[in-house]
Amino acid sequence: MKPLALLVPDALTATAVPVQAENSWVKAFESLEVFGVPVGIFAIPAIPLVFIALYALYVGVYGERKVSAFMQDRIGPNETGKWGLLQTIADILKLIQKEDIVPIAADKPLFVLGPLIIFVGAFAAYAVLPFSSEFIGADLNVGVFYAVSIVSVEAVGILMCGWGSNNKWSLFGAVRSVAQVVSYEIPASIAILVGVMMAGSLSMQKIVMSQSGELGILHYAVFQSPVAWIAMIIYFIAALAECNRAPFDIPEAESELVSGYFTEYGGMKFAMIFLAEYASMFMTSVILSVLFLGGWNSPLPNIGGVALNDWTSGPVWGAFWIILKGFFFVIVMMWVRWTFPRFRVDQLMYLCWKVLTPIALLIFVFAAVWELYVR
Amino acid sequence: METVSFILFSFLGALVMVGSIGTVWSRNPVTSALFLVLNFFALGGIYLLLEAQFIAVVQVIVYAGAIMVLFLFTIMLLNLDDEQALKEKFDLQKGFGILLGGVLLVEVLYILGLKINLPQKSTTLTPVEIGEAKNIGRELITNFLFPFEIVSILLLLAVVGAIVLAKKNFSPNT
Numbered sequence: 001m002k003p004l005a006l007l008v009p010d011a012l013t014a015t016a017v018p019v020q021a022e023n024s025w026v027k028a029f030e031s032l033e034v035f036g037v038p039v040g041i042f043a044i045p046a047i048p049l050v051f052i053a054l055y056a057l058y059v060g061v062y063g064e065r066k067v068s069a070f071m072q073d074r075i076g077p078n079e080t081g082k083w084g085l086l087q088t089i090a091d092i093l094k095l096i097q098k099e100d101i102v103p104i105a106a107d108k109p110l111f112v113l114g115p116l117i118i119f120v121g122a123f124a125a126y127a128v129l130p131f132s133s134e135f136i137g138a139d140l141n142v143g144v145f146y147a148v149s150i151v152s153v154e155a156v157g158i159l160m161c162g163w164g165s166n167n168k169w170s171l172f173g174a175v176r177s178v179a180q181v182v183s184y185e186i187p188a189s190i191a192i193l194v195g196v197m198m199a200g201s202l203s204m205q206k207i208v209m210s211q212s213g214e215l216g217i218l219h220y221a222v223f224q225s226p227v228a229w230i231a232m233i234i235y236f237i238a239a240l241a242e243c244n245r246a247p248f249d250i251p252e253a254e255s256e257l258v259s260g261y262f263t264e265y266g267g268m269k270f271a272m273i274f275l276a277e278y279a280s281m282f283m284t285s286v287i288l289s290v291l292f293l294g295g296w297n298s299p300l301p302n303i304g305g306v307a308l309n310d311w312t313s314g315p316v317w318g319a320f321w322i323i324l325k326g327f328f329f330v331i332v333m334m335w336v337r338w339t340f341p342r343f344r345v346d347q348l349m350y351l352c353w354k355v356l357t358p359i360a361l362l363i364f365v366f367a368a369v370w371e372l373y374v375r
Numbered sequence: 376m377e378t379v380s381f382i383l384f385s386f387l388g389a390l391v392m393v394g395s396i397g398t399v400w401s402r403n404p405v406t407s408a409l410f411l412v413l414n415f416f417a418l419g420g421i422y423l424l425l426e427a428q429f430i431a432v433v434q435v436i437v438y439a440g441a442i443m444v445l446f447l448f449t450i451m452l453l454n455l456d457d458e459q460a461l462k463e464k465f466d467l468q469k470g471f472g473i474l475l476g477g478v479l480l481v482e483v484l485y486i487l488g489l490k491i492n493l494p495q496k497s498t499t500l501t502p503v504e505i506g507e508a509k510n511i512g513r514e515l516i517t518n519f520l521f522p523f524e525i526v527s528i529l530l531l532l533a534v535v536g537a538i539v540l541a542k543k544n545f546s547p548n549t
Contacts, residue, residue, distance in 0.1 A: 110409070141507050142428045149432045152440025156412055159447050163405055175451065178444055185441075202508050 023205070025134040025315065044137055048126040052279045059327055060278035061088045064334050071338040098267035103166065106264065110164030115265065115272040117157030122279040124150045129286050130204045132296050132318035143204035144192055147287060148185070151242065151280065155181045158251075161273070162261040173260025177251030180348060181242050187356035188238035194231035194360075194367045195221055195291030198375075208295030216301040216309045220294040225370050227363040232292040234360050236329070239284035241352070243277060246337040250345055278330075285329035286322060296322040384424055390417035404450045408443060415439040429508050 029044050062077070062085070069076025077084030102111055125147040127137035140146050155178045162174020198221045199207040213219035222228045241248040252260030262273045289295055296318030300308035312321075343351070394414025401407045415438040422431035504510055515523045 107405075110405075140428055142432050145429070145432050145436075145508070149436030149440060152436050152444075153416070155440065155444045156409070156447070159444065159451075160409065163447075163451060171451065175448065178448065182441060182444055 023134055023136055023139055025132070026136060045127070047135075048129070048131075048137065049123065052123065052126070052275065052282070055282060055327075056275050056278040057088045057092070059330060060281075061091065061274075063331070064337075067331065067334045068338045071335070092271070095267055095271045100267050100269070103264055105166045107164040107166060110160045111264070112164075112269075114157050114161035114164055115262075115269045115276075117160060118154050119157075119272050119276040119279070121151055121154035121157055122276040122283060124153075125283045126279070128204050129283065130208055130290060130295055131322060132315045133205070133208075134315040135319065136205060139203060139205050142202045144196060144202050144207070144287065144291070147283070148189055148192065151283075152181070152185065154276070154280070158261050161265070165261070165264040167264050169257045169259075169263045170261050173251045173253075173257050173263070176257075176345060177244055177261055180244070180248060180251065180352075183349065183352045184238040184241040184248075184356075187234050187352060187360045188242060190357070190360035190364050191231040191235035191238065192287070192291060194225075194228065194364055195235075197367055197371055198224060198228065199291075204290055204295075208290055208297065211294040212297045212313075214302040214307075214309050216297070217294070217299040218301065219297070220292065220299075222292040224375065225367055227366050227370070228292060230359065230363050231367070232288065234356050234363075235284075235288055235291070236332075237351075237356065239288065240333060240336065241348070243280045243284060243333070245277075245281065245333055247340040247343050248348060249337075249342060250348060253342060281330050281333055282326050285326040285333070288329060289322060289325035293325055294321075295325075380424055384421065387417045387420040387424070390414075391421070405447065408446045408450055411446070412439050412443045415443065427505070429511055 026044060030038075030041065032039055032043065065087070066076045066084075068074075077087035080086040080090050102108055128140055128143040128147050130136040130139075158177050158181070159174050162170045162172075162177075165171075195207065196202055199210040201207055201210070211219050211221055217223070222232055240246075244251050251257075252262070257263070262270060265273060286295075298309050298312040298317060298321055300312050302309045391414055394410050394412075394417060397410030398407050398414060401410060415434060419431045419434040419439065422434055
């Protein structure tokens, strides 16, 4: 047994044995057939869909109401069911029963298609989220890039909603929202590139694998370079803006625009837009944890004989860790929403173009030099 | 697998055609632009069938995402509700369009009619490997460095030009 002082530098320099992601659960699903019908192919996308529904019900809507209540010294929903747990179910029942109204002056095809495209854009990115070392919808070799690009389709859906509603508030909301989403894609993408450079791959599973090791949290990308944490914060801010979350919620700014691009929507169409917002919150949180915080790797280190890292690694633990990290950032987003006031439009653009983008470009160059010559 | 990719190709090809025909035919500029989004998106799917994942994703983010959003933006802000207002102004453009379309038609007929030999494969990489970001990046920085730099200067010029145009009538005191 070595003394502890010798043990630590030794372990730091030792090359980490990478955990191999086999995607074996996905492969098992792919070959699953019932009476010759490839059920498994449909089960793979169904799993994230069910997950989104459950997460939006409990962490999303219920969680947000409880968090906001806590922050404003209220109690929050507590009548329907124990601790108000059935409140969101009741809300969904109400939304389903509502009359499906399409305004007469609206452009009907655009009005109906808009929410669908917004939701599809948010949901399609789940195809490349690594839920565990054994489960990822599609391990593309351009995974992160795919996620960034498919989310930009959401902007088209938002424009369709805003234009199709034929309402001034909606159009203003849509124009603001799209300007914001398109602008903030730039610092977000540069921050993502910093993470990608450190991992040396665009594939989600390879990025996660490059951060595994027996020291747990110390192998995470955020601790591997002096600027990685800046990239992480820039990505988090940009993600808030891309999800149209407060303090960047000027597209729906209630005090100015009624409720922005979805002013005219009610019932299930409204629920769809809402679901898409929560879906993209979790999606950006997971991308952030994959790039900088080790994805499904356990944060606990092996300390001598107490192999905490080995005990908490594995496919099921992986799913636990990544969902935990995702939920953590979703809760932080709620915390931010109920803490900070809304930006003005010009402040928003100032922050994006004159603060975040130059800083992101600088740390991008610094990170590249660091990767080439230091690490 | 062959049949699956054939079905996918037919579906995506049909979408591309619906998109392009819709772009030309629809009366409303916004609908027209949205059909163009459909066209670009389906084209990205066809790239994916050719196992060019990187190009497919670039197609979606650059064309279907960014450029088309700016198109839609311009259309909505300029409020080009009726195309009648545009009709007289752009006769020169129409002539130019006919010229370019004719050249393209001749090119397509030339390739189809003469069945000219396509360039031979000069690489040992599989299609999937060619499409990877790593290999594309390496080619851009080695064999195609000059065109790559020229294109980047062109884009820089476009950015500078946009700023100059935007600042032309701008004085900070008013």
